[in-house]
Amino acid sequence: EIVLTQSPDTLSLSQGEKGILSCRASQSVPMNYLAWYQQKPGQAPRFLMFGASSRATGIPDRFSGGGSGTNFSLIISRLEPEDFATYYCQQYGSSPWTFGQGTKVEIK
Amino acid sequence: EVQLLESGGDLVQPGGSLRLSCAASGFSFSTYAMSWVRQTPGKGLEWVSSITGTGTKTNFADSVRGRFTISRDNSKNTVYLEMNNLRVEDTAIYYCAKSRLSNLFHFDYWGRGTLVTVSP
Numbered sequence: 491e492i493v494l495t496q497s498p499d500t501l502s503l504s505q506g507e508k509g510i511l512s513c514r515a516s517q518s519v520p521m522n523y524l525a526w527y528q529q530k531p532g533q534a535p536r537f538l539m540f541g542a543s544s545r546a547t548g549i550p551d552r553f554s555g556g557g558s559g560t561n562f563s564l565i566i567s568r569l570e571p572e573d574f575a576t577y578y579c580q581q582y583g584s585s586p587w588t589f590g591q592g593t594k595v596e597i598k
Numbered sequence: 599e600v601q602l603l604e605s606g607g608d609l610v611q612p613g614g615s616l617r618l619s620c621a622a623s624g625f626s627f628s629t630y631a632m633s634w635v636r637q638t639p640g641k642g643l644e645w646v647s648s649i650t651g652t653g654t655k656t657n658f659a660d661s662v663r664g665r666f667t668i669s670r671d672n673s674k675n676t677v678y679l680e681m682n683n684l685r686v687e688d689t690a691i692y693y694c695a696k697s698r699l700s701n702l703f704h705f706d707y708w709g710r711g712t713l714v715t716v717s718p
Binding site: 523525527533534535536537540546547578580582585586587588589590591592 | 633642643644645648657659660693698702703704705706707708709710711
């Protein structure tokens with residue numbers, strides 16, 4: 491099983507700042523099949539990125555993803571008020587499909 | 599517009615059974631794999647089970663294999679999760695999720711979830 495570890499657990503930033511979220515895998519993720527999701531309290535996860543670096547439909551270009559192998563990142567270039575949420579990475583290259591524990595982006 | 603609506607969550611005693619349903623609309627249901635993902639209150643996400651578009655292949659997390667069954671009725675655009683021998687640790691919000699591509703298990707649409715509580 492591929493274990494995903496996200497860091498930091500909590501990221502305290504101000505609106506307009508840049509956020510960098512990390513997702514590290516215990517072994518190489520096949521085909522870089524890594525996705526990112528955003529979740530706000532009381533809501534279902536929202537699909538953001540797939541294939542490590544491809545944005546889902548309707549996702550603003552201030553969100554970008556990168557990385558390969560075992561190290562991946564999600565970058566939010568300029569935080570907007572609606573971006574304060576918890577973010578999860580997920581690998582879908584090797585069953586069982588696994589999620590990271592999440593990074594909470596909170597208002598500083 | 600893609601919509602996924604889960605139902606069937608309830609309070610059940612350990613050892614009990616429950617069947618969750620997810621009614622889908624807004625897309626060609628039989629084309630896509632469907633999955634269940636759960637979230638313990640206040641904690642993270644855990645993939646539970648997936649089923650291919652035709653229903654011929656299924657997959658389960660080790661934590662539920664042998665106790666849970668996934669199925670689908672493409673004539674009703676509905677996917678099911680049959681849960682038996684429930685444990686306290688199965689308590690969670692259960693989300694139904696659609697795969698973005700037919701054979702890749704990442705999820706572009708999610709339902710709002712249904713709460714399963716397992717308690718004596």
